Amino acid sequence: MKTTIDNTFDDFKTALNNNPKLQEEFKEDPVRAAESMVTTNPKDTDSWIYRIIVLALGLSVISIIAGLIVISVNKIPLEEQLVTIFTAIASGSIGALAGLLAPSPKK
Known part of the structure; x- marks a missing residue:
C-alpha cells in the first residue's frame, strides 16, 4: 500500500506516528517501506x-x-x-x- 505524504519530514513523522501498519512495515523492512511512500509536491497540486x-x-x-x-x-x-x-x-x-x-x- 502506498502512503502519500507532503514533501516534508514533519509530515513523514506524523504519518509514521499515526499509522500502526506503517510502523510495522518499517520494523520489518525499512527500505521497502520507505520506497512505498509517495511524496506530493505543492507545485503539482x-x-x-x-x-x-x-x-x-x-x-x-x-x-x-x-x-x-x-x-x-x-x-x-x-x-x-x-x-x-x-x-x-x-x-x-x-x-x-x-x-x-x-x-x-x-x-
Missing part, C-alpha cells in the same frame, strides 16, 4: 502558484509596454539607461512566462 506568477509577470510586461507608449506619445525625455532597464525587465518577464507556460517533458 496547487494551481494558484502558477496563476499568481503568470499574472505578476504578465502585468509587468503589459505595464512596461504601456508605460513606454505613454512616454513616447507625450514625448517625455528619457535617459538611454532607463529604456535599457525597461527592456531587460520586459524581456526577462517574457522569458520567464515562456518557461512557465511551456509543457514540461514527461519523465
